[in-house]
Amino acid sequence: MAFEQQVTEDYLFKIVLIGDSAVGKSNLLARFARNEFYPNSKSTIGVEFQTQKVMIKGKEVKAQIWDTAGQERFRAVTSAYYRGAVGALLVYDVTRRKTFDSVARWLDELHTHSDMNVVTILVGNKSDLKGSREVATSEGKSLAEDRGLFFIETSALDSSNVGAAFQTVVREIYEILSRKVIQSRELVNNKDHHQRWIGEGKTTVIFKGDVDKRNNGGTTSSYYGCCSS
Known part of the structure; x- marks a missing residue:
């Protein structure tokens, strides 16, 4: 993949x-x-x-x-x-x-x-x-x-x-990072889906992301921290 x-x-x-x-x-x-x-x-x-x-x-x-x-x-x-x-x-x-x-x-x-x-x-x-x-x-x-x-x-x-x-x-x-990558892509895809279908009577699934307590309950889609090679 x-x-x-x-x-x-x-x-x-x-x-x-x-x-x-x-x-x-x-x-x-x-x-x-x-x-x-x-x-x-x-x-x-x-x-x-x-x-x-x-x-x-x-x-x-x-x-x-x-x-x-x-x-x-x-x-x-x-x-x-x-x-x-x-x-x-x-x-x-x-x-x-x-x-x-x-x-x-x-x-x-x-x-x-x-x-x-x-x-x-x-x-x-x-x-x-x-x-x-x-x-x-x-x-x-x-x-x-x-x-x-x-x-x-x-x-x-x-x-x-x-x-x-x-x-x-x-x-x-590796498993944590892989899950974060998938979640981030789902977030992007769902945003695109929302933009494509909004106003046409379709149901939109909203991806909520991970709650980031440092951001007063906002959402974050950052990867699990690691070093760039």
Whole structure:
């Protein structure tokens, strides 16, 4: 379909990795983008991102995945890091409860610096370390349900569910964007239909659009926010 072609050619999705230091964010990205794992990796300072193509319904969609690259150690991830993000992987370490306890703070920061509708998946990493687990799978699921998040447990070491975590976010963003494209075209078509048939005794279907609370209840037909490639 034409709108799917537009999505793949004109858009890429910025996705951010957030969570406490040493939960495995960089290794998740390395495993997903390059199928690599660094057992002795150390936090670095700066901004790192990797652009990866993801197949969604037979189409290639570009995901630009950003890693905090050590900034989280200073609890000062900048607003520029979040700017334009439409997806997020919020990662904690299943073997360190304090990283799970930090999830609420990271969600607050994400929502402070980005759109409230950012597609977010809660990721419990290091699931391979079964003997060291401090956070039960049920706890992660429960928190995700309470916060309206997707949830998955992963292991960057053995690759378990790493691809699925990223693909879940990209797929949901793609679906939202696709629906917005369809709605926008329906709005235009219905306006044209109204202009063609008005005054001729025909019934006109009025497309109401999405209510935009920032516009005092007006309507908006804007696409789901994302970055132009």
